[in-house]
Amino acid sequence: MKAILCALTLALLAPVAAHAANECDKYRTSYDKTYCFARLFLESDKELNASYNELRGLVGDSTKQQLKDTQLEWIKYRNASCESSGAIDVDCNYRVNRDRAEYLRDRVRECKAGTCRNDMISKKSWN
Template identity: 70%
Template sequence: MKTIFPALAFALLGLAAGNAYAQGECDKYRTSYDKTYCFAKLFLESDKELNAAYNDLRGVAKEPAKSQLKQTQLQWIKHRDASCENSGSINVDCNYRVNRERTEYLRDRARECKAGTCRADMIVKQSWN
């Protein structure tokens, strides 16, 4: 039990550092081109992590939750786009935050499944509502 607490503290510190990284990393650039490039990198990295978490969960989930997860994810993408898009422009901070929240949710579900406590209702839950 003692080994769980340091690991949990380290994980929470990593999440906090990741958020601080995203919020301030691009501030050091002076030109709009450099800032745009930086934000694009963050956007793509958060999307890559999201896809990895989704595929990991699909790999351990059982039917019918596995099939339903795809529908839930498609609904979530619509939610993300509606939340983070404004007049054809993507709010990168919003997209990064929403992607990170969904990534962590999917990772938690995959961990539960790997531990033998997989709950189909949680896998397909619309956690963003």
């Protein structure tokens, strides 16, 4: 029941997040836009962590290690893509987190359907 409620909540939040991203465009100052995207980034980070942890709970130990290794590589990719001169592009972070969370949620759905594929879990989806 808890898993169904979590999945339903995430499904309902996805359109809200997309709408919210467009909402950041209405701000005129870079400070206000940055603040708006920072809030979205924090929410996307929560969703990413929830998807990652749910997937970890569905796979065996060897796949957990593969998932962890892939996630650490992805974090390096995200940081390299969204960081410049010591500054973080929060819009970039939001988009990259959102894409990764969606990829992990797809793997969760596959595992719950009994078609869990280790090769997809350890795939570098961002390349």
